[in-house]
Amino acid sequence: MLTPGARLGAYEILAPLGAGGMGEVYRARDTRLGREAAIKVLPAEVSSDASRLKRFEREARAASALNHPNIVTIYEVGVDAGASFIAMELVNGRTLREIVAAGSPPVRRLLSVAAPLADGLASAHDAGIVHRDLKPENVMVTKDGVVKILDFGLAKLSLSLTGGEGSLATVSRTEPGGLLGTVSYMSPEQAAGQPADFRSDQFSLGSMLYELASGKKAFHRATAVDTLAAILHEEPEPLATASPQTPVPLRWAVERCLAKDPAERYASTRDLARDLAALRSHVSTPEGAALSAGAAGKTAARKRRLWLGGAVAVAILAAILALALRARSGDAVTSRRLTFQSGVISNARFAPDGETVVYSAAWQGRPQEIFVMRAQGSDARSLGLPPAQLLSVSPQGELAILLKQKYVDSPRGTGVLARTSLFGGTPRPLLEDVDRRMDWGAERESLCVVRRREGRERLEYPLGRVLFETVNSIREPRVAPSGNVAFVEMAAAGERGVSTSIVVVEKDGQPRVLESGFARLGQLAWSPDGKEVWFSGSKSTGLHGLFAAKLSGGSRLLWRSLEPPALLDVSRTGRALVRASTSRRELWYRGAHDASERELSWLDQSQLRDLSWDGRKILMQESGQGGGDHGTIFLRDTDGSAAVRLGEGEALGLSPDGKWALSLDDRRLVILPTGPGQPRSVGVGDLDVESAAWVPPDAGRLLLNASVAGHRRRGYLIDLAGGPPRPLGPDDVYWGALSNDGTRVIAGRDGKWAIWSIAGRELSQIPGLEIGGRVGIIWNADGTAVYITRGGEIPLKIQRIDLKSGEKTIWKEFQPSVMTGVVEVAGFGVATDENTYVYGVERVISSDLYVVEGLH
Numbered sequence: 001m002l003t004p005g006a007r008l009g010a011y012e013i014l015a016p017l018g019a020g021g022m023g024e025v026y027r028a029r030d031t032r033l034g035r036e037a038a039i040k041v042l043p044a045e046v047s048s049d050a051s052r053l054k055r056f057e058r059e060a061r062a063a064s065a066l067n068h069p070n071i072v073t074i075y076e077v078g079v080d081a082g083a084s085f086i087a088m089e090l091v092n093g094r095t096l097r098e099i100v101a102a103g104s105p106p107v108r109r110l111l112s113v114a115a116p117l118a119d120g121l122a123s124a125h126d127a128g129i130v131h132r133d134l135k136p137e138n139v140m141v142t143k144d145g146v147v148k149i150l151d152f153g154l155a156k157l158s159l160s161l162t163g164g165e166g167s168l169a170t171v172s173r174t175e176p177g178g179l180l181g182t183v184s185y186m187s188p189e190q191a192a193g194q195p196a197d198f199r200s201d202q203f204s205l206g207s208m209l210y211e212l213a214s215g216k217k218a219f220h221r222a223t224a225v226d227t228l229a230a231i232l233h234e235e236p237e238p239l240a241t242a243s244p245q246t247p248v249p250l251r252w253a254v255e256r257c258l259a260k261d262p263a264e265r266y267a268s269t270r271d272l273a274r275d276l277a278a279l280r281s282h283v284s285t286p287e288g289a290a291l292s293a294g295a296a297g298k299t300a301a302r303k304r305r306l307w308l309g310g311a312v313a314v315a316i317l318a319a320i321l322a323l324a325l326r327a328r329s330g331d332a333v334t335s336r337r338l339t340f341q342s343g344v345i346s347n348a349r350f351a352p353d354g355e356t357v358v359y360s361a362a363w364q365g366r367p368q369e370i371f372v373m374r375a376q377g378s379d380a381r382s383l384g385l386p387p388a389q390l391l392s393v394s395p396q397g398e399l400a401i402l403l404k405q406k407y408v409d410s411p412r413g414t415g416v417l418a419r420t421s422l423f424g425g426t427p428r429p430l431l432e433d434v435d436r437r438m439d440w441g442a443e444r445e446s447l448c449v450v451r452r453r454e455g456r457e458r459l460e461y462p463l464g465r466v467l468f469e470t471v472n473s474i475r476e477p478r479v480a481p482s483g484n485v486a487f488v489e490m491a492a493a494g495e496r497g498v499s500t501s502i503v504v505v506e507k508d509g510q511p512r513v514l515e516s517g518f519a520r521l522g523q524l525a526w527s528p529d530g531k532e533v534w535f536s537g538s539k540s541t542g543l544h545g546l547f548a549a550k551l552s553g554g555s556r557l558l559w560r561s562l563e564p565p566a567l568l569d570v571s572r573t574g575r576a577l578v579r580a581s582t583s584r585r586e587l588w589y590r591g592a593h594d595a596s597e598r599e600l601s602w603l604d605q606s607q608l609r610d611l612s613w614d615g616r617k618i619l620m621q622e623s624g625q626g627g628g629d630h631g632t633i634f635l636r637d638t639d640g641s642a643a644v645r646l647g648e649g650e651a652l653g654l655s656p657d658g659k660w661a662l663s664l665d666d667r668r669l670v671i672l673p674t675g676p677g678q679p680r681s682v683g684v685g686d687l688d689v690e691s692a693a694w695v696p697p698d699a700g701r702l703l704l705n706a707s708v709a710g711h712r713r714r715g716y717l718i719d720l721a722g723g724p725p726r727p728l729g730p731d732d733v734y735w736g737a738l739s740n741d742g743t744r745v746i747a748g749r750d751g752k753w754a755i756w757s758i759a760g761r762e763l764s765q766i767p768g769l770e771i772g773g774r775v776g777i778i779w780n781a782d783g784t785a786v787y788i789t790r791g792g793e794i795p796l797k798i799q800r801i802d803l804k805s806g807e808k809t810i811w812k813e814f815q816p817s818v819m820t821g822v823v824e825v826a827g828f829g830v831a832t833d834e835n836t837y838v839y840g841v842e843r844v845i846s847s848d849l850y851v852v853e854g855l856h
Contacts, residue, residue: 002026002041008080011039011087027090030075037075038091042084060086063129063152070120072140072148091148096136096208104215107247111280113139114209114250116147118273121205124152125198125269132196134204135185136211183224183231184217188260191228198269199262205272206257213250214242218258232260249279256340264378271341278342333559333854335578338373339380344821345579345847347436347568349393350375351422354571358399358422359849360390365820370401372422375575375851383424389415394440397422400447402436403429417449437475442483450474450487454750459505461485468505478533480526483507486514486533488521502533502549514549525570534558534576534855536567546576546855558855568849576855581847583823585624585840588816589638591615592835597817600838602634602643603627608827608840609651612658613740615831617674618838619661621651633663635674638838646672647679652692655699656740662692662702669702671720682718684725693735695758696742703728703735703745703758715747715760729760739783740832746777746786753777755803767806781832787811789828796825796839814839821845 001024006013011028017038018025028039057077064074076087096113099105105113117139124131131138131152138150183191187203190196210218218236221227236242236258239251253275259265266272339345341363348359357375362368367387373380391400398419405415417434418427430447437450441462448461459468459477468474473490480486486504501516502524514533515521522536532548546558546567566579586601587608592615600606600618603626610619615638622632633651636643649665654674661672669682669689687706690713695701704716704725715728715735728735733756734748744763747756753775755763766786769775776789780800788799795815801808814825820843827840 008039008041008083008085009076009078009087011037011085013039028087030087036090037087038089040086040088042086044083063124066124066127066129066152068120068123070116070147070149071124071152072150074152089148091140091142091150093140093142093146093148096139096141096212099141100136100211100215104213104243107245107250108280110209110212111250111276112145113141113147113212114205115273115276115280117149117208118205118269118276120147120149121198121201122269122273124149125201130196130198131201131204132190134201134208136208139208183227184219186228186231187262188232189262191231197262199265202257202265202269202272203259203262206254209250209254210236210239210242210258213239213246213254216242247279249275253279266340267379274342333852335850335852336376337848337850338375338378339847339849340378342820343847344823344844345581345849347390348577348579348849349390349569350571350575350577351393352395352397354573354575356422357577357849357851358390358393359577360388360401361847368405370399383420385420385424385427388418388427389436391417391436391438392440393422395442398440400438400440401427402434403427405436437477439477439479439485441479442481448477448479448485450477459485459487467507467509468503468511476524478525480530482530484530486524486526488524488535502535504533504551514551514553515547515555517555518547523566523568525567525576527570528572528574534567534570536565536578546578565850574853574856576852578850578852579847580850582845584843584845586816586843587618587620587838587840588814589618589838590836591638592831592833598640600636600638600640602636603632606634606840608829608838609633610654610661611829611831611836611838612654613656613832614658615833615836617654617658618829619651619654630665633661633672635661644674646674653694655694656696657699660694660699662694664689664692669704682720684716684718687716687725693738696738696740701742703738705735717758728758729756737778737786739779740781741783744779744783746779764803766801767803768801768808776826776828778828778830780830781834787828787830794822794825796828798828812837816841816843821847 002013004013004015010030010032012031014027014029016024016026023040023042026039026041028037030037060074060077064077072091073089074086075089078085121131129152131149133151140148140150142148185204185207187196187200190200207218219227219230221230239246239254253272257265257272338357339361343361343363345359345361346368348357350356351358355375356372358370358372360368360370368389370383370385370388370390371380372383385401386403388401388403389405391402393399399422401418401420403416403418414433414435416429417431417438418429420427434449434451439448441448446462449463451458451460457470457472457474458466459474461467461479467485470489475488475490477485477487484504484506486502488500489503490500500518500521502514502521503511504514505511518537518539520538524533524535527534527548532550534546534548536546538544543560545561547555548558549555566581568577568579570576585605585607586599587606588597589600590597602620603622603624605622605624605627607621607623608618609621618636618638620634620636622634628648630648631650632648633646634643635646646661647663647670649663649670652662652664654661659674661674663670663672667688669684669692670679671682672679682702684704684706686708687704690705692702692704695703700720702718702720704718705713706716707713712731714731715733716725717728718725732749736746736748738745743758745756745758746753753769754765757763769788778787780787784804785800785802788801789796795813797810798812798814799808800811814828816822822841822843824842825839826842829838
């Protein structure tokens with residue numbers, strides 16, 4: 001025992017602070033630098049054993065290299081007069097044990113400890129240093145609320161004093177109460193005498209967070225031996241019952257940390273730290289109030305214009321999927337989550353063995369990679385391929401991948417189709433300018449692809465043989481072992497009477513519609529026996545989930561979901577790969593005098609429909625949950641004030657004076673007032689209207705793209721003062737953007753865009769405009785130039801083409817400042833000042849992969 005005034009090296013002892021199994025601690029003053037420090041004097045047996053002392057110095061010096069605000073800094077490791085000591089940062093505050101003893105803190109305060117604690121651990125783990133003795137006594141919180149982790153580098157020394165890393169005697173130096181306290185935070189691998197790595201620290205952290213949330217230890221028993229047995233073989237009381245006020249995302253993180261199998265914990269402590277930091281940033285309850293279900297709902301309502309991040313969105317999706325699986329009570333349906341990172345999963349397939357999962361994802365904002373993992377594991381490894389999206393896995397185990405794709409997760413983004421081995425290697429290109437709509441065939445080397453030629457979609461199987469052709473859109477082709485091909489057929493623009501359907505084409509080319517009664521049809525796969533097509537979808541009644549369409553006719557529900565998860569694949573044993581995702585559409589605006597862009601989204605799926613000529617109002621369509629089954633139309637001032645609901649339906653455009661909005665509601669053309677006034681319908685006779693626009697410069701006429709039953713689409717002019725629609729120009733011309741004087745139209749025919757007169761006569765080609773692909777074209781204010789975008793580019797490049805000289809320049813590049821989860825930048829509007837603009841962004845907030853068993 002040292003007395004005040006004693007010296008250890010350059011340190012003068014001021015007062016004792018405490019004592020424990022690893023030595024005595026003193027407050028001291030550094031006589032060289034004039035600062036206070038904490039001095040830990042180690043037991044005599046350390047100083048007397050050269051090998052232990054050398055090991056201690058090595059561990060302590062490694063820990064001293066850590067430089068993190070949440071890890072106590074080690075100043076010096078020294079020996080003086082035979083006593084070994086460590087000089088470290090002096091922390092004035094309370095240990096986590098003292099905080100827990102005062103009662104469970106509110107959620108916000110709990111997370112203010114948990115997030116930096118995990119961040120400090122992650123920093124140490126990144127440096128290859130594991131604590132191995134993490135417990136509340138080794139964590140302090142300063143008076144300013146800064147979290148500090150103590151005693152890095154001492155755990156291995158403690159082990160060496162008591163018989164090695166695997167010995168239960170690692171805690172034998174403490175008193176009985178301390179023994180039980182230390183044992184309570186051990187990981188199962190430590191309790192079983194196995195080597196402990198960074199995941200052992202995660203378990204200890206999970207035990208501490210459980211105690212902070214519930215006020216009781218996760219594995220507390222009467223004796224140390226019983227506690228060790230509980231850690232090895234028992235599960236703690238679920239936080240949902242032990243602490244119902246704990247937010248679901250925090251429960252999920254704690255439960256994952258407390259997994260018995262280290263492989264089921266976080267693959268990186270950095271991921272755990274990110275989840276906790278994201279949760280902390282989204283919990284905005286007042287200090288002292290726990291986040292109850294009601295508070296969570298109010299918080300979500302207040303923050304509806306912000307997109308959820310990290311752990312919050314992940315946990316919500318996990319809960320949704322769990323509810324969906326529980327909906328079929330009585331059936332042995334089980335699910336297991338496979339992925340835990342933040343990003344976008346674009347596709348996944350089972351390998352032929354049914355035990356291996358291959359998937360492509362863009363994690364943490366990085367380019368897409370292809371990963372492989374076991375269906376019963378959680379660790380995935382990258383195949384080391386160039387950035388690519390997985391398309392399909394052949395019965396022989398070859399991968400079809402898409403290289404150089406322009407979209408992360410879109411059937412429209414084209415690229416280079418290539419093949420490679422399940423074990424990686426250099427991909428071999430097969431076809432250029434193809435998209436993700438393909439599948440391996442039943443026979444070796446055969447491919448099934450969808451390609452667009454001369455305005456029609458062609459299903460080729462095998463490659464080069466047209467099995468089916470339609471003017472509609474073909475998605476999700478899947479080949480059965482029998483050689484039959486199933487796919488989703490969506491009605492082409494202008495043929496609104498054709499429903500979205502699941503179609504099966506047999507090898508002889510005869511198509512059969514299996515199902516067409518769904519409001520939404522998602523991904524599909526063949527059932528194990530090949531007698532059904534399983535698919536994800538939604539009915540107009542609001543029923544979401546997975547369904548089965550029988551080849552013999554009819555469909556049935558496999559299980560119900562609050563949200564429609566995407567079915568990616570089904571193995572021969574009946575396992576299903578399911579992706580649960582949450583996405584958001586955003587609008588980004590910048591006025592002529594704004595210093596930066598501002599988000600002006602409203603609900604969850606804000607789609608741009610028009611920008612007023614003066615740039616002060618945005619017409620938007622809400623087509624997600626917030627918009628309801630029929631969609632909702634909103635008008636929002638660009639000053640950021642609340643959006644005004646105009647009505648239901650599909651928004652088409654604003655009148656030149658901004659006083660009216662044009663909409664399509666259940667195949668009726670409706671004019672909605674943006675201010676005082678009443679909605680009124682527009683008589684269109686027997687026309688099936690595809691789109692409509694105001695003819696400038698007044699609000700007296702409309703230009704339609706429409707068709708009559710049995711005839712092709714064509715243009716029509718309607719005078720709102722009265723009279724029937726008047727045909728315009730030849731058939732099969734799509735009439736697009738009108739010039740501001742209303743005399744010229746940008747029209748498309750056979751994949752070519754040109755300038756036509758409003759009377760229906762082609763005037764000239766647009767100079768410098770390449771043919772083909774998705775393009776967006778709008779006029780400038782005085783009609784001397786057009787702005788053009790080409791689909792598939794991120795950032796979205798806006799070209800300005802001078803109509804007289806043909807000169808092309810890049811006017812703007814649209815890209816949000818935060819690119820995490822961005823799938824597409826699409827749609828734009830420019831005001832007449834040509835400096836005010838708005839554009840749209842589709843962003844995936846969270847995306848997770850599950851393996852589901854028991855669907856039958």
